[in-house]
Amino acid sequence: MTREGIDPAAIKPVFVAPGIDAGAEDLVFELTVTDSGGLQDKAKVVSR
Numbered sequence: 001m002t003r004e005g006i007d008p009a010a011i012k013p014v015f016v017a018p019g020i021d022a023g024a025e026d027l028v029f030e031l032t033v034t035d036s037g038g039l040q041d042k043a044k045v046v047s048r
Contacts, residue, residue: 017047 020027027047034040 020047 017027030042030044032040032042
């Protein structure tokens with residue numbers, strides 16, 4: 001899933017993960033940030 005529409009000028013953008021049932025598969029979220037010079041950084045979070 002790609003989340004678009006987050007305000008790129010926001011200092012602290014917010015994303016609320018959906019709830020999951022106990023025993024369900026893990027949800028994996030990956031965030032990629034790109035600055036105006038083209039440099040990128042990534043972060044990955046696994047929700048259990």
